[in-house]
Structure formats: C-alpha cells, structure tokens
Amino acid sequence: MAELRDSKSELEHLLPKEDSAKVEQVFSYLAWSAVCEPGDGFAGLLVSALGAAEALSTEIDDESSKLVREKLQASGLSTEAIDCFGIFEKAHYLARQRWKPRFSLTRVTAGIHRLENLKGFALTPQSSIWPRGFEDLGFHRPMAIWVRGNPESISKLNNSVAVVGSRGSTSYGEYATSSVVTSLVEKNLSIISGGAYGIDAVAHRTTLALRGNTVAVMAGGVDRLYPPGHADLLKRITETGAVFSELPPGSSPSKWRFLQRNRLIAAASQSSVVVEANWRSGALNTASHATALGREVFAIPGPISSPRSAGTNKLIADSRAQLILDGKDLLDRLGIESQVISKKQLEGLGAIETRVLDAIGFDSLEIAEICLESGLTRDEARFGLGNLESNGLIARRGNAWSKSQTTV
Structure with missing residues (x-):
C-alpha cells in the first residue's frame, strides 16, 4: 500500500489552493474517500481517533493490528468503542482486505484532476463550510465531499429541509411538492434532494424557479450526473446551487451507494419531508436515517387507492412521520411564522x-x-x-x- 504515499511538496503541487499546514490532512481525507465505500464505519473509527493522515499512515505502513489498537487506546478511545464492529483484530483484517485493491495514488489524483476539469472543489471535515449535520453520523460520516457548484450553497445547508419522494410521482404529489417547497423557499430555507425523477425533480425545479438554493446529492461521482436524463437539470443546479458526492469523480452509482447517499440527505438537513413513496421507495430509507439522527420527519398523506402514497400513509399511521396538510402547516410545525x-x-x-x-x-x-x-x-x-x-x-x-x- 506504500504507493499511496506522496511528499508534502508534491501534495502542495497537487492541491495548490490548500493551506500548506493542512495539505496532508486534506489529501488524506480525499484518499480515504477514494479507498473506502460510503458509510465505512471502521475507517471512520480510525480517522476519528487518529486523524486522517495518521490513520492513512498506519495502513500505508501496514502496521500490525496490535499496534493500531494501542494507538487507538492512547487516543482515549474506550475498549467498547474500539470493539464496536466486533473483535478489533478481525474487523481490521477484513477492512484491509476491502481497502487494499484501492490503495493507489493514481486513483486519488485522477479524482482530483477530474474535479479540477469540472471547476469543482472538495470539502473535508476541516473546511469552514463543512455541513455540521454530518457530524451526527459519527463514525459513518463522509470523509470528504466532492462538489460542483457554489460554495455558498453548501454553507446554507445548515438551514435546510430535505424533500424526497417517489420517482413515479403523480400530479397530486407534484402539486403537493411545489406547494411545500414554495413555502420553504419563501422563508429562505434551502432544499436538498437526490436529483432523481419524480418528486426530487419537482423539488429542485420549484426551488430554481423561485431563485432559491437547492442541492442535489449523487450516489456516484459528480462527473457522472445521474440519472442521465436529468443532466441538464443538474447542470442548472450547479449554476446557483450545488451537486455533490462523497465519492470521487469517476465513481459509478450502485444500489448500496444510493442507500448510503440517503443518509447524507437526512444528515445535511434539519428535517425531512416525504411527499409520495411506495412500499419500497428509497424515500422511506431517507426517512429512517432522519429518524435515527433525531431529525423531524414529515409526510403528506395520499389516497388509500394510490400505491404511490402507501409508504407515506404507513409512515403516518406508524407515527414515524408527522402528517402535514400543506406548506403553511409545515412552517407552523417547524416553528416558522407563516403569513397568509x-x-x-x-x-x-x-x-x-x-x-x-x-x-x-x-x-x-x-x-x-x-x-x-x-x-x-x-x-x-x-x-x-x-x-x-x-x-x-x-x-x-x-x-x-x-x-x-x-x-x-
């Protein structure tokens, strides 16, 4: 794994906009985002306790699990935390088997150069505009986010609402989405969603029409805008808002990555609204992440005859989401004064x-x-x-x- 090592002078050349004192940490975070899959808690454990650069060095130098455990103990991490993924030595061995094929300097530098070509930028937990909500993910927080768009758009996520729902939306769902998003944008709240067909697209388009701030989270690299049919919409979002991913450019979206992407949508926002969702909708996965993070979840009820509302109706029936009637009702529940x-x-x-x-x-x-x-x-x-x-x-x-x- 030694081929991932690079000198400080070479890192400064690779990342010329970064502070010289921070360049090694920044590069290490970007390297980890290229090495591990989204939500890799074991990698998060090492990085949280040792720092990105030191954690990366332990792997580059192939240090023994015993030595790594000792370093974790010296950092103040409890035995319970060290073994939270099972017996540490076994978990460490399995993690290394997952990471080893990806420990490549070329893999990381390629992502950085592709982002430069897109005129994008990367953020790490050290960045001043890093979304605060990501910290609630603990060991499962992203190592970095690779962004296309406006930095100010990312900073506004600390005052945002996630609006998600079915890809196969109905006219009722689209009307409800437009109503809710309009009320939120008028109060200067940012809208975050997944850029998908259906409800996500309506949420983004309505925000753009109102000159509000909207952010789309990708399950693959930001150079592979997905779905392809929304390439124009996503490019429009980058003009005033932002599109980001925790994976470096060149990464392909997959089912697992979509599910992990949903945790970022839930974490970056202060609450989530599910407009339409069938029994197996990814929007329900976002709602589950939001609940686990202690975020408020809201849902719009729909006809009992509509499969598109089966999931939202169930969320409400099981008290996993608060029923909202319209945008004004949502503002009231959020404690935001609405005018009529x-x-x-x-x-x-x-x-x-x-x-x-x-x-x-x-x-x-x-x-x-x-x-x-x-x-x-x-x-x-x-x-x-x-x-x-x-x-x-x-x-x-x-x-x-x-x-x-x-x-x-």
Missing part, C-alpha cells in the same frame, strides 16, 4: 394587481414574463408590482418576483 393572504385582501385588489398576481402564480417571474402571461404593458405591470409589493403580497428576488405569502 386573506380573501378580503384579494377582493380589495384592482384589476391590474389581480392580473399581475395571477400571472406570477407559484412561479418566480421577471417583468417580461409577467407582461407575456398577463397581457399588460411594462408600465402597467410595474404599477401592479409596486402596489402588490407595498402590500406585502409579493417579494422581489433579483430581477424576478414571486408571492411572499400563502393564499387561503
């Missing part, structure tokens, strides 16, 4: 204001789009927008406008 546009306010609107508000609907539109939808001139649209904004009924986001409240 009353029918009286709507009845008091003039014809121009009504046409502008109808044109905006649940979207986020620029003035040219509002004119197109409403049939108004730019001066008329500006007049309507000014009155609606002064009454607190719409809000401006950059060059676009969207409703600022929920209508009842």
Whole structure:
C-alpha cells in the first residue's frame, strides 16, 4: 500500500489552493474517500481517533493490528468503542482486505484532476463550510465531499429541509411538492434532494424557479450526473446551487451507494419531508436515517387507492412521520411564522394587481414574463408590482418576483 504515499511538496503541487499546514490532512481525507465505500464505519473509527493522515499512515505502513489498537487506546478511545464492529483484530483484517485493491495514488489524483476539469472543489471535515449535520453520523460520516457548484450553497445547508419522494410521482404529489417547497423557499430555507425523477425533480425545479438554493446529492461521482436524463437539470443546479458526492469523480452509482447517499440527505438537513413513496421507495430509507439522527420527519398523506402514497400513509399511521396538510402547516410545525393572504385582501385588489398576481402564480417571474402571461404593458405591470409589493403580497428576488405569502 506504500504507493499511496506522496511528499508534502508534491501534495502542495497537487492541491495548490490548500493551506500548506493542512495539505496532508486534506489529501488524506480525499484518499480515504477514494479507498473506502460510503458509510465505512471502521475507517471512520480510525480517522476519528487518529486523524486522517495518521490513520492513512498506519495502513500505508501496514502496521500490525496490535499496534493500531494501542494507538487507538492512547487516543482515549474506550475498549467498547474500539470493539464496536466486533473483535478489533478481525474487523481490521477484513477492512484491509476491502481497502487494499484501492490503495493507489493514481486513483486519488485522477479524482482530483477530474474535479479540477469540472471547476469543482472538495470539502473535508476541516473546511469552514463543512455541513455540521454530518457530524451526527459519527463514525459513518463522509470523509470528504466532492462538489460542483457554489460554495455558498453548501454553507446554507445548515438551514435546510430535505424533500424526497417517489420517482413515479403523480400530479397530486407534484402539486403537493411545489406547494411545500414554495413555502420553504419563501422563508429562505434551502432544499436538498437526490436529483432523481419524480418528486426530487419537482423539488429542485420549484426551488430554481423561485431563485432559491437547492442541492442535489449523487450516489456516484459528480462527473457522472445521474440519472442521465436529468443532466441538464443538474447542470442548472450547479449554476446557483450545488451537486455533490462523497465519492470521487469517476465513481459509478450502485444500489448500496444510493442507500448510503440517503443518509447524507437526512444528515445535511434539519428535517425531512416525504411527499409520495411506495412500499419500497428509497424515500422511506431517507426517512429512517432522519429518524435515527433525531431529525423531524414529515409526510403528506395520499389516497388509500394510490400505491404511490402507501409508504407515506404507513409512515403516518406508524407515527414515524408527522402528517402535514400543506406548506403553511409545515412552517407552523417547524416553528416558522407563516403569513397568509386573506380573501378580503384579494377582493380589495384592482384589476391590474389581480392580473399581475395571477400571472406570477407559484412561479418566480421577471417583468417580461409577467407582461407575456398577463397581457399588460411594462408600465402597467410595474404599477401592479409596486402596489402588490407595498402590500406585502409579493417579494422581489433579483430581477424576478414571486408571492411572499400563502393564499387561503
């Protein structure tokens, strides 16, 4: 395994943007993410106790399990923790058998160079914008995340909600998703999901339409956007938000990696909403991870005749998720104040204001789009927008406008 070793000067050349004092630790975290599978708790045990660089050195130098155990004890780790994956010596031997084929400097440097070509960046637990929620995963936290997109988008995950559901969504589920996401984005919460077909896609697209922040988590490398049919959507997300993976570029998605990806969605967010899910939906796996992490889980009920709602209805029936009625109800349960546009306010609107508000609907539109939808001139649209904004009924986001409240 010695071929994974590299000199500090070579590491500084490989990672020129990293602080010289931290470059060995950063490289070691990236190496571990290339060596072990997502959620490898035994690797997490070594890294948590010894640090990424020291843990990597023990493996490169092929140190005996006895010596590694002694180092873990010296770090202050209890005997119970050391043997939490079974007899340490046996667990260590099996882990080395898994890791050995991947201990390659080329494997790590290839991932770094591919990320550079994508104009991406990598984050480790030492990074200032590392999602705090990952720490709740303990030994199973990611070693690093490889990112395409905006660094600020990742920092906003500390105020985010996961919205997940069935790939084969219904019109009901898509409407419910749009309603919930609209309410969340209007309160400046970020939306995190998995980039899949169905509910995930609606959550991402609605957030993008509202000029909000959305993040997609991949089960393979960020150079292999999955599913391929969502390549354009995922690239759009990288323009303002972010797409990330705990696996280096070049990694392929697999069933196991999808299940492990779900723990990151649950951990990075403060709560999870399941909109539609059948009995075997991956969204239920995300809900299970969220529950295990002590996060609140919410679900939208659906018709008992719809297989797409069987999983969500079961979550609610088993008290594993709180039932929510709509976006306002979710905000109330999250303890976030929601404002409501009353029918009286709507009845008091003039014809121009009504046409502008109808044109905006649940979207986020620029003035040219509002004119197109409403049939108004730019001066008329500006007049309507000014009155609606002064009454607190719409809000401006950059060059676009969207409703600022929920209508009842």
